[in-house]
Amino acid sequence: MGRALLIICAGVFVGLGYVSIGINSQTRSVTESTVSYAQVIQARNAAHTAIQVGMNEMNKDTSFANTHGESNKWKPIIDGDTAEVYFDVIQGTNGYRDTSIVRVHATAKSGGYKSKVISLYRRSNFDFVPTFTAAAAFATNNFTFSMGGSSQINGNAPSGSDCQDLPGIATMTDERTDYVEGQTSGSSNLTGNPEVQTDPDLSYSPVDSLIARLRDLEGTQFISGNYKGGLGTQDEPGVFFVEDYAKFTGGIGEGYGILVVRSDADMEYEDSDGSTLDMAGNVTFNGLVIFENAYNFDGKGTPTINGSVLVGNTDDYSGTIDVDISGNLTIQYDCVGEEYAKLAAARMVQTNKYKRLTTFEDL
Known part of the structure; x- marks a missing residue:
């Protein structure tokens, strides 16, 4: 009877050990997934930020886009890491209005993960001039x-x-x-x-x-x-x-x-x-x-x-x-x-x- 009880207890401890190992493995997996997801999101946010900063530069001077094409990428520092941004300008006019479309490509990284974001912008009218309401x-x-x-x-x-x-x-x-x-x-x-x-x-x-x-x-x-x-x-x-x-x-x-x-x-x-x-x-x-x-x-x-x-x-x-x-x-x-x-x-x-x-x- 005593030997049987010892065998049962040993089996229970071994089973609990396996459960503990499984839980730790799952916890580690969840933690790693959470960290990975956070780094992916951070990389994505950094790419979006790089695009916004790049558009601010372009708002000051449209030639900024022309000088930073795919072969000469702009490399701002975002959250301590270097992002890469380049512009693809698609010229367009409607009468005397410049309606160019700008495709902005940004790649940023966080840890071992990279994220790429592409945004399209259209140039629109200057707002400060009053709309004509009469001759x-x-x-x-x-x-x-x-x-x-x-x-x-x-x-x-x-x-x-x-x-x-x-x-x-x-x-x-x-x-x-x-x-x-x-x-x-x-x-x-x-x-x-x-x-x-x-x-x-x-x-x-x-x-x-x-x-x-x-x-x-x-x-x-x-x-x-x-x-x-x-x-x-x-x-x-x-x-x-x-x-x-x-x-x-x-x-x-x-x-x-x-x-x-x-x-x-x-x-x-x-x-x-x-x-x-x-x-x-x-x-x-x-x-x-x-x-x-x-x-x-x-x-x-x-x-x-x-x-x-x-x-x-x-x-x-x-x-x-x-x-x-x-x-x-x-x-x-x-x-x-x-x-x-x-x-x-x-x-x-x-x-x-x-x-x-x-x-x-x-x-």
Whole structure:
């Protein structure tokens, strides 16, 4: 009986030993799996972080992507380990808008594990430029308005364009709309859908911030005195400020981008015959023209603005903006002009915007 009991006890201890070994093995396996999973997740997160850091660099300068292709990978340090990132830029344009797609490949490691992440981004519009809401938008209630001669304000889309018809003039309040309609009653020189419209969402903010930012950037051109320089091109639209007396003295036929006329600025154009006109003469400007605190907007002569005109004042301005559109001035709404303005601002600020389309993860 005693020997049988010893045999039974020995068997029990041996069985418990096997159970203990099994439990320890399972525990070790679970621990190893947990550590492995944690390292995989950490590697994956590091790859995502590398992509975000890389896109920040590209937002500052798009050439960053061009110089870091597959043969010249960028190698940032993420969580103490070196990641590898390279860019594949797929060029694309839609009209004057850059719609390039960027495929970003990132590989990162944690411990003995690597993770690869691929994200696709599309370049999109620069947001700071206000959306065109009319051929001429008055983002202020402190203005007077008169229109005469052969001048034209047209909010209807140019023939053959993909633009949508807009109002000829937009104001902030019904009272200002009634006032403008009274000044233009019976005139065939104001057209649009409708001719005049109240836009309660119309505001000069944050345009004032945009102007303040653009003014201090390297590359912004200030026009003053006798000016014979250029006004931008289709491929490289510019940002131009007129803050005092300026006379366009010849050879300027067409401009592109953003033109800001501030405070008591005075623009003239000296034609080839020596005659002087108040605003830009025969110049055609494609883009956004902003009159900020410009107490005297004289639209005489024969300039053409293809895009939109925005009139507004900053919070610290208490004067009245006198708008006199006469002569042969033409303000023609054009959505292409909005693209030129956005491109000009993007070129100056050198901050791009990319929208993530999709992301792929591969262990």
